[in-house]
Amino acid sequence: MDAPRIEKPRPPGADTPRFVAGSTMRHVLIMTGTGAAGLIALFIVDFVSLLYISWLKDPSLTAGVGLATVVLFFTVSINVGLMIPIGALVSRSLGARDTARARQWATSGCALMTVVASVVSLAVLAALPWILDLMGAPERTFRVAHDFLWISMPTNGLMALAMGLSNVLRAAGDARRSMYATLSVAAVTVLLDPLFIFGLGLKANGAALTIDISRVVYVYVSFRFLSRHHALLSWPRLDHMLADSRSFFAIAVPAVLTNIAAPVSNAFFTGIMARFGDEAIAASAIIDRVTPVAFGGLFALAGAIGPVMGQNWGARQYGRVRQVLKDALTFMVVYVGSVWLVLALVRGPLTLLFNAPPLTADLVQFFCVYSGPIWFFIGLVFVANASFNNLGYPLLSTFFNWGRATLGMIPFAYIGAEIAGPRGALLGIGAGSVLFGIGAIFTAFWTIRRLERQAVVPL
Template sequence: MAGEPPPRFVVGSTMRHVLVMTGTASVGLIAIFIVDLVSLLYISWLNEPSLTAGVGLATVVMFFTISINVGLMIPIGALVSRALGARRPDDARRLATSCCILMAAVATVVSLVILPLLPLILSAIGASDQTYEVARNFLWITLPTNGLMAIGMAFSTVLRAAGDAKRSMYATLSVAAVTVVLDPILIFGLGLKANGAALTIGIARVAYIYVSFLYLTRAHRLLGRPGWAALATDARPFFAIAVPAILTNIAAPVANGFFTGVMAQFGDQAIAASAIIDRVTPVSFAGVFALAGAIGPVLGQNWGAQRYDRMKQTLKDALIFMTVYVCSMWLILFLVRVPITQAFNAPPATAEIVQFFCQLSGFIWFFVSLVFVANASFNNLGYPLLSTFFNWGRATLGMIPFAYFGAQIGGPKGALLGIGAGSVVFGIAAVITAFWTIRRLERQAVRAV
């Protein structure tokens, strides 16, 4: 409408938008990931390797449910940001409301399906008797609250779609704050061990909903009264993006489950190493995870405004940031590889695997990050099936044979090296294709005029 200010991401430096959105998202993510890391650190101090390995196996399953939730976030960010970019605030409010409800419903159903399948799943990824009990108990506490986590993630995504990265960050930090306070009380003070960490997760998710809801309703008024008609109307575009996005996202936990199974054949110390790596990786490369979610609203608003030049520049800026970030974290991990294993009281075999990962991490994550950035573009610009193709391609052809044969030749280290080698082709091809899709959208817009 005339006289209204333009949407936030349609004007100003695209690099600034990328840095601000990624930076604020990174703070929240790093806080959560650090808390997860510290939780595992606390459990490792109990000097019971089966607890560390059991929580590691539980994390593999939780990674699957969280990956589905992240896939459900993508249509929320894409649809709401696009409506705001086209200056249709009423549509944005309706879409935000409907999509949040749909996301919560799907996440709840996913948990209900997985819970009775836990014996089969945990056995498939190599759980022994002791680690099985730890993982099963942990998941029976955490999985029932997955729907609550989905609601908080949905609200936080709407905040980012509106360009309010700061409040989205504060909502995410509430999870970390609750966990920092409760974890030591429940794990050590009440002697609940791994189950204490699981209980903390559920309580923190309630705090996440409360804080993000307050910000969303008081600062933006982007939630309205839900209606069946609107829900039915919005379900179609929601699932059109969500289904391929979920298929894309579950490639990573499926591949992670396979990798955990490969490591399990080398014993509990190798599983413990995998658990430590799974905690160190998101803390170290949280900027990449944040970047993949942060550039979506920037691309979406500029697509709604038909600013294709800014869309290309946003993608270039994202790649520049990613390259500098990954190389910096690679250096840091290389320098602190020994203190990391010492902090976890890692036995020799575990320490050797973790330190090798730190030496190799930048090579692996540079090419994995290329896929992340490209997928963010595909999901927000109407090409979600390409995201599915590249993620599953990397997780199957680019990982399974390389990790399997690498393990046969070089043990756990060979498996890690295989993951990096298999990601090279898919990372490069994904970025080239991302730029092609923007050029195609621009040509289609010109022909339509």
């Protein structure tokens, strides 16, 4: 791996930051489109990996990989939380035209992110038997998930580093190369999954091994793009890391707490579904794969508006910050409505594709019919949280995400399961999102008005 190319900082005002001029809707669409291309490619290969496992016609394998994915989702959600301060601080500094400070934030942030993610992976592996027992895994499903995670979890630190480097690219407005870096993961997975799962007969462990190799490639490609095309990377220094850690963790801790709400609630939901057997767990696993593929644009949108808002906040253009939020809502309405229609139309062929047994097929088709309203209000929370995290209100993001994932989900899912079985549990996970989604988006507009009145940009 080549050493980072260290360039002399450009004089202030030499370059206009990309997002402080031009159509905000265009910036939102380009950033969301490139982000969605990379994310959905990842989600599709994840979807195909489970599809390959389902073709082995062993519900325990499908259920085991599904449980393992819930745990991996937890660690990746922490990584996403650690990634947020990097994008926020780098984009804000670039908006204020302080390239040297942006470079230091990028380097220290990526280093801190890698260290924390590595510690998290060790802690999860140490607690793995307890975690899987808590999720109600049957004996064979437990073994499949346990082996899968012991193969894939040790490279979580590499995944975190790659995500951090890719996010620096996005903060600089280089959405295209960030997308290419993400697509490299998809390319490796598409090539190696069939070879390891079927060709070498490794089954679920082959899919886990592919994850490790794809993460190495992700780091390499992200690093090469950032070091060759941007003056935003240098060798990490311990004194800089220590000095920057306070501001980094001031955003990262609330952001991590925000992001782990989803995997925690997801684990609770999987535990509820486990009461109805392996077929219900398999349905949950398939839904967990279908959802990000179908609604990946919402995940991309939440990541896309952050750099655009951050640069305009750094430039103190509050009207443009507000317009970015409005543009995001417009995009979301059109996108969710379109995806909902497609899911309703393909629900039958989708379950046939997975060779789904009767209960699994029924639950997946039921989800496709009712997914639109659920994800519209979840999308409101996503967009609002992106605003909170990048405009200096990360605790509000924590409040709304945990509120939705606990008060807005757990009691509804539990009561729904008691009344109507697994179908009722599925409806319950979205019922509480209505109130929290509406409250979050109104609060997001309020924070922008408050920043405009204060007219202060604390870096």
